[in-house]
Amino acid sequence: MKVAVVGGGPAGYVAAIRAAQLGAKVTLVEEGELGGECTNWACIPSKTLLRAVEVYKEAAEYLQDLPKFDWKAVQSRRWAVVKRLREGIEKLLSMNEVEVVKARAQPAPGRAVKADGRVIEADALILATGSVPAPLPNLPFGGKVLDTKSALLLEEPPSSVLIVGGGAAGAELATLFAKVGSKVVLVEVVDRLLPALDADIGRTVERELRAMGVEVYTSSTVLSVDDRGRAVSARLKTAKGEIDLEADYVVVAAGRRPNPGPFADLVKTDERGHVVVDGQMRASAGWVYAAGDVAGPPYFAHKAYAQAKIAAEAALGRKAYYEPLAVPAVVFSDPEVASVGMTEDEARRAGYDAKSARVPLSISGMGLISGGAGFVKLVYDGNSGRILGVHAVGRRVSEIAGEAALLVEFGATVEDLALVMHPHPTISELLVEAAELAVGKPTHIAKRGP
Template identity: 40%
Template sequence: MVVGEFTTEVDVLVIGSGPGGYVAAIRAAQLGKNVTLVEREDLGGVCLNRGCIPSKALISVAHQYETAKHGMEKMGVFAEGVKLDFTRAQAYKNEVVKKLTGGVAGLLKGNNVTVLKGEALFVNENEVRVFDNYEVNRYRFNHCIIATGSRPIELKSLPFSKRVLSSTEALELPEVPKKLIVIGGGYIGVELGTAYAKLGAEVTILEGTDSILPGFEASLVQPVKKGLKANHVTVHTNALAKSVEETDSDVTVIADIKGVEQRLTADYVLVTVGRRPNTDNLGLDAIGVKLNERGYVVVDKQGRTNIPNIYAIGDIVAGPALAHKASYEGKVAAEAIAGLPSEVDYRAIPAVVFCDPEIASVGLTEEEAKKQGLKVKTGKFPFAANGRALSINQADGFVKVVAEEGTDVVLGVQIVGPAASNLIAEAGLAIEMGATLEDIALTIHAHPTLGEVTMEAAEVALGHGIHILSK
């Protein structure tokens, strides 16, 4: 039995409250729109509750634990009796999540966004039904922004179960497994694999291609491979997981590794082979919203679908599944609805991997620039020649700057090393504003800091590096 059905008029309806949806809702409200946000689960979406934030909290715990055990001996600091209380670590992670999701709720309320609990289903181009248990109500909108995110891909040969996990379950384990097999050497697999290895698990990564972190330059990945080896992580490339055998106490993966069948047994298997857009079960096909062959919503540069008053952002549209991309697209869509001439420009969207050491990249790589027919010059500077990096005992890696020959306009920056996730922001700004190598080189960077490495790399590209011998 369905209880009463009422129709409510709203100006802008946002479906999904992840980093795309809640940002879009707030921006639309700032622009004077009456906004209603529908969320079927938890405010903050996957990122805040089951992805970006909890994973980085556990990664931080793992880093602190590993540093306390082994990372300070070179500095003459010896810690005795270091132990891990994983229950408290999980409580810490949950506390971080609670603070952030509570903050999102406060921001939505402060911006007068109406929040509805339920699942939306399109009735027509201007109307949805919102289901919440046995209650259903109709909402008629002038504009709608769909921001329903994505979910982990489940392999037919490795269906999710008690011991075959997605990243969601891997973040909720009650104990650190003795052995963990990770299927997929992309950023999620490497991040969580590294974290659990530092926490004490024996980790094996199976990657189907010839290298972990496919899509990143080989030179960037090399220090990460070194870091994985230091943490006793076994990496098998050109490895295909074919099936699993599960018992109450363990799980065995049958895999083809470089043409040889092997059986690997562990406490758990973590499957991280990508994510699938949540575009099903919304009724999009019934109202004619156009999807591509992979199930992503087709949109223009303002996030507008083929139905002019319906927009889509984040993981359900083409491009990398990144929280900051979703937030950016959410602002653009909200501003487009408000009549502003905003549109997306992805030149300066960074990608970050929280491995050890961290990787960050923004703009074009040297290879990508050359494929576009551009003549380039590059500058590369190692953290090993940076005073701050040496002083904190994190000197692996480098910064590489790619610029156009002739104009010296910065086209891209790649970083592997300490705090790469923070250092990439300067590079993103440089690309966004059309800065040149000289702009970076002439910017006075505080000493001694890690940020100096970006300046030094620009100077190398200009041919007058100071703290490295020129070839």
């Protein structure tokens, strides 16, 4: 069987590898760099830079007379990490005998794709064309108005920056630039940061960003921007009235949009341009499948990996379905965020007897060592004890997101979790502490009530 994959990002290269493992002859077409947006321009670069500033700031707490933070050296490290990961992807594709064509793909008559002057015939086509940064109507990209990719490519950190959008990308960029000494203003249109996540998480992240010196404006919008060449003048509409400010750059981190490209006419898309798929990632054209950002939000690489495997297996006739209960979300702000499953409000709306158990990081040895601010919260059904959601904020909580997804996906109860031994001292211990609180037998936190 012949399979064509368009796009070499997390969804594309994983789909190609899985299809090849199942015996297909696979051709992957990618016009840019293998690894896609995540490896080359987003996830890996941003986390490399964030890790560097985290280490520098921690060193500054213990050492005097540190040299100035070397942004260029860190950028060099970023490119080394990206290069190594990209070469790893290339090697994996080669080992699995996937043919890689570096060109822009277009639909061809029949079941085929055109690329690099040739027609690639295929029994199945997997679209993995990803997404691109979305500008705001009054903030088109260009000049001093940057998308998130361009912001990470700056040769020097800005002395001042206005970030528009208080979601994951905005919170991470605010953390990064604040820690290297930039004056940061962060604007979010709704009433809290990280609005898609648990409300307590958004409030905690906002408080900690303010403590770093970030000016945060929620329930606010950017009315206008005047690019003056050397700087940008902006007018904001805030809850307290209109204000004017200047910044070196404006970074629009207000979301992304799908990128089906020339294949949009081949399949049915929704009102936002995502390819409409079923549980097997099959599109309206029966021989076409889609995975990753182009198939809809959330725009996570790990979600793309999972969908890619389903698409490849379904394309080759396997019984595979994408129906996860838990899609973990992680934000590498300071403090970090890990969120899986339902919030209390979502659980209540779904008909559960929603309850929660929340413990602060400060009761944990590793929590104090790491910084102390934050919490771990379990959302569970009061009748069955089943864990419906796990929400955490604090340094290093990203490392418990996998276990949190396991708890929700497998329907563990708070009683189950309370009995599981966890290593000490780790952040993961707080999951047990929260479970013990839920069952009324807390160890390291005072029991409330009778």
